[in-house]
Amino acid sequence: MTDEFNTTVYYDDDADSTEIEDATVAVLGYGSQGHAHAQNLADSGVDVIVGLRESSSSRDAARADGLRVATPTEAASEADVVSVLVPDTVQPSVYADIESELESGDTLQFAHGFNIHYGQIEPPEDVDVTMIAPKSPGHLVRRNYENGEGTPGLLAVYQDATGDAKEQALAYAEAIGCTRAGVVETTFREETETDLFGEQAVLCGGITELIKVGYETLVDAGYSPEMAYFECLNEMKLIVDLMYEGGMREMWDSVSDTAEYGGLTQGPEIIDEGVRENMEQTLEEVQNGEFAREWITENQTGRPVYRQRKQADVNHDIEDVGARLRDLFAWADDEQNDESTEKVTADD
Numbered sequence: 007m008t009d010e011f012n013t014t015v016y017y018d019d020d021a022d023s024t025e026i027e028d029a030t031v032a033v034l035g036y037g038s039q040g041h042a043h044a045q046n047l048a049d050s051g052v053d054v055i056v057g058l059r060e061s062s063s064s065r066d067a068a069r070a071d072g073l074r075v076a077t078p079t080e081a082a083s084e085a086d087v088v089s090v091l092v093p094d095t096v097q098p099s100v101y102a103d104i105e106s107e108l109e110s111g112d113t114l115q116f117a118h119g120f121n122i123h124y125g126q127i128e129p130p131e132d133v134d135v136t137m138i139a140p141k142s143p144g145h146l147v148r149r150n151y152e153n154g155e156g157t158p159g160l161l162a163v164y165q166d167a168t169g170d171a172k173e174q175a176l177a178y179a180e181a182i183g184c185t186r187a188g189v190v191e192t193t194f195r196e197e198t199e200t201d202l203f204g205e206q207a208v209l210c211g212g213i214t215e216l217i218k219v220g221y222e223t224l225v226d227a228g229y230s231p232e233m234a235y236f237e238c239l240n241e242m243k244l245i246v247d248l249m250y251e252g253g254m255r256e257m258w259d260s261v262s263d264t265a266e267y268g269g270l271t272q273g274p275e276i277i278d279e280g281v282r283e284n285m286e287q288t289l290e291e292v293q294n295g296e297f298a299r300e301w302i303t304e305n306q307t308g309r310p311v312y313r314q315r316k317q318a319d320v321n322h323d324i325e326d327v328g329a330r331l332r333d334l335f336a337w338a339d340d341e342q343n344d345e346s347t348e349k350v351t352a353d354d
């Protein structure tokens with residue numbers, strides 16, 4: 007369906023499940039996205055084989071979930087569709103192992119365009135190369151599916167060797183639950199660049215810095231860490247929930263007019279033109295490949311910056327305060343109550 011913005015959004019009715027029902031899908035990796043795609047595909051009646059290295063700690067989990075497990079090479083050899091759901095940095099070496107197993111007319115399927123867009127994987131011309139990228143962490147892709155709900159996703163076709171790539175990708179999207187919510191068509195380039203920018207500047211990098219700096223400002227001024235935690239982190243979810251449901255308008259309608267006035271006047275003072283320029287710089291480094299080169303080199307040299315930054319982030323005071331408070335309060339579910347307040351390392 008094409009709406010007034012000329013965006014094509016596909017729903018269940020647009021997908022033809024027969025496009026995938028006779029296929030065997032190899033899901034390489036059983037992490038955040040892999041476990042969700044594999045189980046959703048299997049529950050939708052698709053023949054799934056999970057590809058994991060012999061030493062993989064995920065093998066037991068996949069088997070416990072009732073799935074067949076083989077090595078990536080064996081799985082790819084049996085499959086018509088190979089869904090590459092190991093970490094982006096690992097994909098080129100896993101691909102090198104499975105490339106010879108790809109037959110003419112097979113499909114190479116991704117959930118993010120990094121390795122295709124930045125030329126780290128160059129598939130043969132006679133296979134379809136598609137992407138179904140859920141716009142969500144993998145655990146919610148599974149949870150939503152089980153609850154009968156959907157997860158919005160993006161569809162892109164990089165290479166259509168069979169003439170049927172888009173139809174099969176739509177059937178894959180339906181089988182993992184994305185067309186229940188809506189699937190938007192895009193390109194590998196657009197998905198890769200917007201996804202990297204979004205997670206760096208707003209969703210993961212931007213929000214954690216905003217929370218930490220807000221928390222530190224209050225604590226440094228003598229307020230209690232508990233107050234600072236509630237104000238800057240806990241309530242963030244509740245405010246974002248309102249925006250998720252009804253946009254900024256619904257959030258502004260729900261908060262006090264004092265909050266509205268203060269937010270509308272102080273927000274642009276804090277997220278100022280300097281921040282906009284920083285965001286533009288971040289986007290440029292994504293677009294010109296500088297970030298991709300940096301991340302590839304970081305992995306080739308043992309991730310020194312990653313380890314140091316993650317260690318500092320997960321051991322920030324706000325993490326201890328939050329773990330203690332989530333233990334104490336009634337809204338916390340059992341999973342949250344189980345969490346440890348011990349210091350963790352960057353490898354956790």
Ligand SMILES: NC(=O)C1=CN([C@@H]2O[C@H](COP(=O)(O)OP(=O)(O)OC[C@H]3O[C@@H](n4cnc5c(N)ncnc54)[C@H](OP(=O)(O)O)[C@@H]3O)[C@@H](O)[C@H]2O)C=CC1
Pocket residue numbers: 034035036037038039040058059061062063064065090091092093094096100117118139140141142143144145
């Ligand atoms: N995380 C998310 O929610 C999202 C991810 N994506 C994309 O999905 C793809 C998968 O990401 P994500 O789910 O986060 O990945 P994960 O980090 O969760 O993948 C972990 C899985 O990959 C396996 N693995 C790790 N290293 C290797 C290796 N060297 N060889 C073979 N298998 C290995 C692990 O098994 P083992 O036990 O062997 O280590 C494990 O099963 C990426 O392209 C990502 O950008 C897209 C949207 C959201």
Ligand SMILES: CC[C@](O)(C(C)=O)C(=O)O
Pocket residue numbers: 140141142143144201204205209210
């Ligand atoms: C926001 C991070 C993400 O892009 C995602 C869950 O969509 C990722 O790469 O994990």
Ligand SMILES: [Mg+2]
Pocket residue numbers: 118201202205
């Ligand atoms: Mg991403």
Ligand SMILES: [Mg+2]
Pocket residue numbers: 141142201205
């Ligand atoms: Mg994303």
